[in-house]
Amino acid sequence: MQSKIEQITANIKAGKTTAHEQVEQALKIAKEKESLHALLETFEDYALKRADEIDAKVKNGEKLGRLVGVPYVAKDNFLTSVGHTTAAAKILDNFESPIDATAIQKLNAEDAILIGKANLDAFAHGGSTENSAYGPTHNAVDNTRVAGGSSGGSAVAVASGIVPFALGSDTGGSIRQPGSFNGVVGYKPTYGMISRYGVVAMASSTDVVGPLTTTAQDAVIVSDILAGQDGHDGTVHPDYFKPQTTTVKKKSVIGIIDDFVSDGVDEDVKKNTLELADKLGQAGCEIKHVSLPMAKYALAIYYIVVPAELSSNLARFDGIRYGVRNKEAGNIDDVYGMSRNDGFMPENKRRIMIGSYVLSSGFYDAYYLKAQKARTLLINEFNKLFEDCDYLLCPTAPTPAFKLGENTDDPLKMYLADAMTVPPSLAGLPAISVPNGTDENGLPIGAQLIGQMKDDAGLLNFAESVEDIVNA
Amino acid sequence: MTSIGNAGEHGSEIDGDAKKYLIDGYLPTIGIECHVQLNTATKLFSSADNDARDAEPNSKVTEIDFALPGMLPVLNREAIRKAVRAGKALNSEIAHVSRFDRKHYFYPDLPKGYQISQMYQPLIIGGRVDLPSGEHVRIHHAHVEEDAGKLTHYSDHTLVDLNRAGTPLIEIVSEPDIHSGTMARAYAEELHLLMIYAGVTEGDLYNGNMRFDVNVSVAKPGEPLGTRAEMKNLNSFRAVEKATDYEIQRQIEVLKSGGEIKQQTRGWNEVEGKTVLQRTKENAEDYRYMPDADIPPVVLSNEKIAELQADFPIMPAEYRERFAKIGVDDSVVRVLLNNQKLAEAVAETQDMAGDKAAKRIANLFSSCLPSEDDTDQAKKALNLPSVEHLVELAKMLDEKKISSTNGKDVFAEMLKGDDLPIVIAKKKKLLQVSDSSAIEKMVDEVIAAPESAKAVADFKAGQEKVLGWLVGQVMKRSHGQANPGMAGEMLRQKLSTK
Numbered sequence: 001m002q003s004k005i006e007q008i009t010a011n012i013k014a015g016k017t018t019a020h021e022q023v024e025q026a027l028k029i030a031k032e033k034e035s036l037h038a039l040l041e042t043f044e045d046y047a048l049k050r051a052d053e054i055d056a057k058v059k060n061g062e063k064l065g066r067l068v069g070v071p072y073v074a075k076d077n078f079l080t081s082v083g084h085t086t087a088a089a090k091i092l093d094n095f096e097s098p099i100d101a102t103a104i105q106k107l108n109a110e111d112a113i114l115i116g117k118a119n120l121d122a123f124a125h126g127g128s129t130e131n132s133a134y135g136p137t138h139n140a141v142d143n144t145r146v147a148g149g150s151s152g153g154s155a156v157a158v159a160s161g162i163v164p165f166a167l168g169s170d171t172g173g174s175i176r177q178p179g180s181f182n183g184v185v186g187y188k189p190t191y192g193m194i195s196r197y198g199v200v201a202m203a204s205s206t207d208v209v210g211p212l213t214t215t216a217q218d219a220v221i222v223s224d225i226l227a228g229q230d231g232h233d234g235t236v237h238p239d240y241f242k243p244q245t246t247t248v249k250k251k252s253v254i255g256i257i258d259d260f261v262s263d264g265v266d267e268d269v270k271k272n273t274l275e276l277a278d279k280l281g282q283a284g285c286e287i288k289h290v291s292l293p294m295a296k297y298a299l300a301i302y303y304i305v306v307p308a309e310l311s312s313n314l315a316r317f318d319g320i321r322y323g324v325r326n327k328e329a330g331n332i333d334d335v336y337g338m339s340r341n342d343g344f345m346p347e348n349k350r351r352i353m354i355g356s357y358v359l360s361s362g363f364y365d366a367y368y369l370k371a372q373k374a375r376t377l378l379i380n381e382f383n384k385l386f387e388d389c390d391y392l393l394c395p396t397a398p399t400p401a402f403k404l405g406e407n408t409d410d411p412l413k414m415y416l417a418d419a420m421t422v423p424p425s426l427a428g429l430p431a432i433s434v435p436n437g438t439d440e441n442g443l444p445i446g447a448q449l450i451g452q453m454k455d456d457a458g459l460l461n462f463a464e465s466v467e468d469i470v471n472a
Numbered sequence: 473m474t475s476i477g478n479a480g481e482h483g484s485e486i487d488g489d490a491k492k493y494l495i496d497g498y499l500p501t502i503g504i505e506c507h508v509q510l511n512t513a514t515k516l517f518s519s520a521d522n523d524a525r526d527a528e529p530n531s532k533v534t535e536i537d538f539a540l541p542g543m544l545p546v547l548n549r550e551a552i553r554k555a556v557r558a559g560k561a562l563n564s565e566i567a568h569v570s571r572f573d574r575k576h577y578f579y580p581d582l583p584k585g586y587q588i589s590q591m592y593q594p595l596i597i598g599g600r601v602d603l604p605s606g607e608h609v610r611i612h613h614a615h616v617e618e619d620a621g622k623l624t625h626y627s628d629h630t631l632v633d634l635n636r637a638g639t640p641l642i643e644i645v646s647e648p649d650i651h652s653g654t655m656a657r658a659y660a661e662e663l664h665l666l667m668i669y670a671g672v673t674e675g676d677l678y679n680g681n682m683r684f685d686v687n688v689s690v691a692k693p694g695e696p697l698g699t700r701a702e703m704k705n706l707n708s709f710r711a712v713e714k715a716t717d718y719e720i721q722r723q724i725e726v727l728k729s730g731g732e733i734k735q736q737t738r739g740w741n742e743v744e745g746k747t748v749l750q751r752t753k754e755n756a757e758d759y760r761y762m763p764d765a766d767i768p769p770v771v772l773s774n775e776k777i778a779e780l781q782a783d784f785p786i787m788p789a790e791y792r793e794r795f796a797k798i799g800v801d802d803s804v805v806r807v808l809l810n811n812q813k814l815a816e817a818v819a820e821t822q823d824m825a826g827d828k829a830a831k832r833i834a835n836l837f838s839s840c841l842p843s844e845d846d847t848d849q850a851k852k853a854l855n856l857p858s859v860e861h862l863v864e865l866a867k868m869l870d871e872k873k874i875s876s877t878n879g880k881d882v883f884a885e886m887l888k889g890d891d892l893p894i895v896i897a898k899k900k901k902l903l904q905v906s907d908s909s910a911i912e913k914m915v916d917e918v919i920a921a922p923e924s925a926k927a928v929a930d931f932k933a934g935q936e937k938v939l940g941w942l943v944g945q946v947m948k949r950s951h952g953q954a955n956p957g958m959a960g961e962m963l964r965q966k967l968s969t970k
Contacts, residue, residue, distance in 0.1 A: 079542050087541070099535060101542060200541040205765035233544050234768055308762055312574055315585020316539040320632070332630075336578050359576075359760035368762065 003217040004164035005070055012058060012069040019051035019058070019069030019113060026071040026115050029162045036138045038147070038156035039073060042116035046082045047071065050113045057111070065111030066225060072107065073157045074167040075150075076117040077124055077200040080104055087200045088132040089122040091323045091343020101198025102230045103167055103209050110225050118153030118166055122345040123314065124174055124202045126150050127417045130408055131347045138404070140182045141444060145401040148178030148417075151212065155182040158212045165213045165222050171202045172302055173397075173421025175210045176433035180396035180446025183435045185463070186212050187219040188421075189227070190454050191428035193241060197232035203309040206425045216434060216463035223456065240454055244461040252462065254280055255290035255389035260420050266399040268439035273395045276436055276447055279469045280393075290385050290392070294378040298423040299415055301378065304358050304371035305426070311355025317343060350411065379427045386452045391462050394420055396433035396446035420448060430456045432463050436470055490693070493651035496728065498690040500720040501697055502650035504609075504659060504712075505685040508642050508667050509619065510554045511674045515638035516618045517545030517588065517767075524635035525679060532635040539583035544766050547572075551640035552770060554672040555595055555616050556780040558642055561670035561787060562611050564599030566777045572616075572767045576760045580632045581621040589617035589643075591761045595770065596642065601666065602789050603658045610647040617641050642672075648687070648697070653717035660684055660712045665788045669812050677707050684712050688719040690727065698723070699733040703740050703747055715740040719747050791815045795834065798827040804838040811851045814841075820859040821866065829866035836865075840883050857886040857893075865893040872955055878902040906955040908962070911946070914954065915962045918945045931967050939963060 011017045030042055054069050074080060077087045079097035086092045104114065121131035129137040129152025137152040139145035140159035147156045151168030155178035158166050168175040170188040179186020187210045194209040201207060211222040220243045227241035256277045261270045281287045319325035319339030326338035344352070358367035385392060397417055407414040424431040429450055436447035449466060451459030493499055515522050518536035536543045559566050573591040599611030621637035623630050644663065650656050664682060668675040675681050684706040689698035701723070703715050723733050735753040740746075772780075788809050795805045795818065808814045814837050822830035841854075857865075865882060868874045874882060874897055885896040897903045905911060918924055924945060927938045939960060946959040 077542075079540070085541070092541070095541075097540070099540075196542070197544055198542040201544075201766075203765075232546060233766075234546050235544075235766060309765065312576060312586055312760075312762060315576060315578070316541070316583060318578060318580075318585060320580050321538060321583060322540070332580065356760060359762050361758045361760075364761070 002215070003221065004214050005067065005218045005221050008070050008164060009066070009068050013064065015058075017069075019054040019111075020048060022069050023047045023051040023071050023113055023115060026162055029160070030116065030157075033156075033160045033162060036140060036143060036147075036156050036160060037135055038118055038137050038140075038153045038160065038162065039116040040076050040086065040088065040119050040134055040153070041083050043082050043114065047113050047115040054111050054113070065109065066221070067107060067110040067112035070112045070165070071115045071163050072112050072165050072167065073116045073118045073154060073163050074101075074104060074114060075120050075124075075154045075169055077120060077169060078104055078117075078167055079198040079200070080114060080117065082114065083117060085117070085200070086133075087123050088120045088134055089317075089343060089345065089348065090133045091317050091319070091339065093133075093324050093343075095322055097198075099198065102195040102232060103226050104198065106225050107167075107222075115163065116157075118151070118157050118168075119147075120153055120174075121150035121347065123200065123310070123348055124150040124169055124171060125310070125345070125347045125351055127173065127177055127414055128402075128404075128407065129153060129178070130404065131345050133345055136404060139401045141442065142401065144403060145443070146181065146404055146406075148181035148397075148401060150174040150178075151186075152178045154212045155179050155184055155186065158182075158184045158214060165211050165218055168210055168212050169199055169202070170208050170210055170421075170425065171206050172306060172425045173418040175212060176396050176421045176431060176446065176448060177417060179212055179433040180435075180448075181401035181444060183438075183444030183446075184212055184214055185216055185219055185432065185434055186210070186396075186446070187216075187223065187432040187460070187463075188425070188430065189223060189241075189456050190237070190430045192235045192237045193430075193454075193456055194223070194226045195228075195230040195233040195236050197230060201310075201313040203306040204313065205309060206306065206428070216432070216460055216467055219432070219463070220457075220460045223460070227456075237454065242457055244457045251284065251286065252390045253286045253288060253388060255288045255385055255392045257295070257392055257394040258289050258291050259293070259295045260394035260398075264398065265395065266439065269395045269397070269399060269445050272437045272445050273393070273447060276466070276470065277393060279472075280466070283465075283469055288389060290389065292378075292381055292385065292423065294374070294381045295419075295423050297374055298378060298426060299419055301371045301374050301426060302418070302422045303354065303415060304367050305375065307351040307355035308359050308368050309355070311352045311359065314344075314348070314352060319343070347411070375426050378423060382423070382427045382429060390452075391459065392450040394448050394450070395436075396420060396448040400439050400441075400443035400445055424448075424450050429453060430459050432459060434463050434466050434470070490651070494693070495690075495720060496724055497692060498720075498724050498727070499693050500651050500688060500690050500716075501648045502652075502656050502689075502716060503648040503687045503700075504646045504650065504656060505687070506644045506646075506660070506663055507619075507683045507685075508558065508644065508663075508673050509681045510551055510558075510640040510642065510672055512548055512550045512554060512640055514548055514550075516548050516551050516616070516640035518638055520638065522639055524639075527635055529631070529633035529635060533637070537583065537634055537638045539585075545588060545764075547767055547770070548640060551616065552595070553780045554640070555614070555642050556772070556777060557670050557784065558644075558667060558672045559596040559599070559614065560781045560784055561666040561672075562596065562599035562601060562614065562644065564611055564614065565597045566772060567593060567595055567597055567770075568773070569593065569769050569771050570595040570616075571769045572764045573761050574764045577757050579620075580630065581623050581634075581637070583621070583634060583637060587618060587620065588764055588767070590615035592763070593769075596644075601646075601659060601662055603655070603662055604792060605655075605658060607655060607658075609649045609659050612645045612647050614642045614644040617643060648689075653713040653720065656686060656716040657709050657713035660709050662788070664709075665809060669785055669787055671785065677709075680707055683707050686712060686716055686719075688716060688723065689733070690720060690723045698727075699735050701733065701735070701747070702737050704737055704750075706740055711740055711742060714745060715747055718745065722747065785812075786816070786819065788815070791819060794819060794822070798822065798831050800831055800834045801838075804834050807838040807841070808834060811854070813851070813854060813856050817856055817859055817862060821862050824859060825863040825866055828870065829863060832866045832869055833862050836879065836883050840880050855887065857883075857890075861886060861893055868893060868897070872906065872957065873897070873904055874902060875904055875952065875956065878904075878952060901951060901953060903953055904955045905950055905953045906958060908958065911950075911954055911958050912962060914946050914949045915959060915966060917949065918942060919963070919966060921945070928967060
């Protein structure tokens with residue numbers, strides 16, 4: 001499939017369009033699609049000024065960045081020195097960051113242009129973008145349905161044509177699942193491939209930064225820029241990401257995870273996934289049916305480890321140094337209690353309470369430590385599968401996008417939407433959701449491809465082949 | 473070890489005769505946690521300047537120390553190097569793998585809402601501190617952590633200063649091997665020396681570079697350890713000793729009157745000289761410790777540890793042994809050890825010119841350096857002469873080119889500049905005259921002088937002790953430069969033969 005990013009940069013370099021035109025067009029579509037509520041803020045003055053600077057560079061024949069004149073948006077949990085950074089939470093309603101996240105710095109250095117900030121579930125807690133303090137984002141294909149989440153705004157911004165790519169963050173599926181729900185590519189790199197510096201932390205051991213794009217090739221282009229050490233994130237691996245240009249090995253061994261095409265999974269989702277497996281087999285891949293027995297514990301593990309980590313990471317939001325402080329609070333305990341009560345959404349509070357509980361004295365061994373041990377078992381199962389398989393295949397989510405409000409009263413049902421994306425997150429593995437047709441109502445379905453640790457370039461290369469097969 | 477020690481999970485080890493520690497039949501058992509601020513250039517996890525003395529509040533703070541959203545800690549390797557060297561000074565093992573954990577509590581001095589510390593796998597394991605008394609205290613472990621900020625409370629508001637937030641600390645946790653206020657103080661003083669000698673801290677107690685938490689319990693010998701009370705944040709050796717003594721007495725009195733000791737934290741009121749209850753265990757915080765996933769484990773091979781501990785300075789215990797061997801007085805040794813520069817200079821003098829010269833220099837240091845210059849600043853400002861110059865001075869004294877009194881004057885001058893001692897002695901006319909003809913001339917003048925007549929007569933009559941007065945007369949004429957030994961011999965000779 002043709003890269004949107006390459007189209008734009010080639011046209012700008014050839015003088016067929018300008019950065020200014022690209023930004024104007026993006027802002028125009030953003031305005032037209034305002035009712036989807038993908039964006040929390042747009043930066044018209046800033047973006048047009050940047051575009052003019054870049055156009056001047058083009059005109060003067062100066063050295064141009066790899067993303068020259070390409071407009072993009074970032075999920076609003078990325079610190080940006082322009083505009084606000086709210087994480088879609090009231091406690092950061094007034095927060096303006098003095099610095100840019102590393103990912104933003106790297107993209108800007110390549111002459112990409114940030115035109116706005118995208119909606120999300122507050123502090124990225126959720127799978128539908130309904131937990132935003134500023135109201136939900138609507139699905140780009142069916143506006144009565146959810147965008148998925150937590151990077152719902154980023155996915156819809158790409159799917160609705162506002163920008164060719166958007167930054168998201170993925171802790172348990174937050175890039176892949178909204179990618180799947182809106183029919184775009186959502187890529188979660190290996191844990192530690194891209195610096196997390198300047199991204200409002202959710203769970204330190206599974207948070208990753210990644211792009212939402214229309215093609216796997218665009219995911220490669222953006223990832224190549226984002227990957228690598230920056231000196232600000234001690235968990236980043238030494239630079240290893242090298243895009244592959246060769247076509248996929250015809251003899252790739254693909255493991256289809258049977259546990260995720262079983263009962264309880266939407267029939268169309270199952271059908272499309274199995275059909276894709278067949279097509280891959282016809283294209284020369286060896287298809288193996290594999291099982292991941294620990295997967296049934298993945299959500300239980302995730303909802304202990306992740307709340308524990310996020311309860312810790314959210315402790316800094318105390319109303320003391322920045323953010324919104326409750327004005328009625330008369331003493332220090334009230335400053336904490338009342339400001340946090342005002343500033344967090346119900347789902348934030350639910351997870352902070354779970355996290356604080358599982359870390360509390362006397363429960364740590366029974367919950368947190370046990371979950372970490374189970375996590376190791378899950379990782380071992382993945383490693384075992386990769387002894388025989390190059391890549392794993394399963395749906396990205398058990399269903400297509402559900403209706404707005406359908407699951408809001410039932411957190412457990414909401415959590416199930418992450419059942420297939422959570423296992424690779426817990427294992428730190430790279431995974432990507434690529435569009436895999438639609439259901440009978442035309443709702444997008446995603447296929448999740450999972451790679452081995454650090455085989456990001458191989459996985460993306462494979463994803464390009466999958467795209468070709470799906471579109472053939 | 474004796475059989476009188478208490479049984480407990482972490483059994484106490486007692487040197488020598490434990491009976492000497494008993495008070496009213498109770499054995500005090502004390503463990504000390506000591507926080508040491510490491511003197512790295514930057515903070516433990518940020519590039520902020522780590523030296524905030526005299527700095528404007530919140531001027532040594534980066535986004536990381538301020539806990540902006542999305543900020544990540546990046547471990548300062550130099551802090552690990554210093555901690556590993558501190559571990560050597562403590563005779564500890566260094567863990568091949570250590571990790572950082574988060575300790576949670578809400579307080580405005582803690583911007584992240586958690587302190588990064590090492591709960592489960594500390595860097596420094598075990599160890600032992602030998603005290604000058606011959607006793608020793610075992611170290612349980614020492615861990616690396618970050619300091620918190622500082623709060624200043626006013627009547628209706630509180631101000632937060634985060635300059636100190638993120639300063640690297642090691643917390644040294646002793647075994648409960650201490651049994652008196654005196655021993656607690658000796659341990660604190662020795663730790664202070666060790667950390668300064670290892671070069672890991674500025675060691676300025678007044679500025680909180682080292683702070684002590686003292687845990688005290690008492691029990692009858694042979695019985696399980698008593699319930700402990702902890703006194704936090706003591707910042708002087710005197711406070712460590714006094715607070716410990718007070719707390720031992722308080723607990724014994726409670727027990728003797730049939731009461732019960734509750735686990736608690738107590739503060740030390742310096743003015744009133746007593747400990748006061750701060751909080752009991754029932755309302756202790758739950759810190760919800762968890763591993764910090766943002767910081768990869770610290771992995772150190774044996775080779776790396778050796779590299780980090782290379783070029784290690786001589787420690788106080790070794791100096792103590794060396795100086796005692798060459799007959800330096802205990803009181804002088806204390807003066808020398810109190811300032812690493814002095815101990816080093818004496819040891820180097822010994823290496824270069826032998827025991828006698830070293831002892832001379834040791835005594836000069838002890839008698840000539842003003843004791844009021846015992847502050848950390850004065851110690852740092854002290855500009856000692858080079859060892860070559862010290863050796864030359866020792867040689868001049870040895871060869872009687874200069875009297876011991878004049879030697880002190882020359883030494884005082886040497887502290888002010890770089891002049892050679894011989895140059896100073898000449899300039900100030902302090903060189904001893906050992907030229908026999910010059911001395912003979914003065915001796916003859918003294919014998920002939922009318923005011924000497926009585927003394928000369930007395931000496932001839934067998935009153936030996938007047939010789940001193942006569943030598944004094946020669947010294948006076950020579951402005952102190954005559955070699956008094958030679959003058960005395962010559963006087964005796966001349967007066968005996970006449």
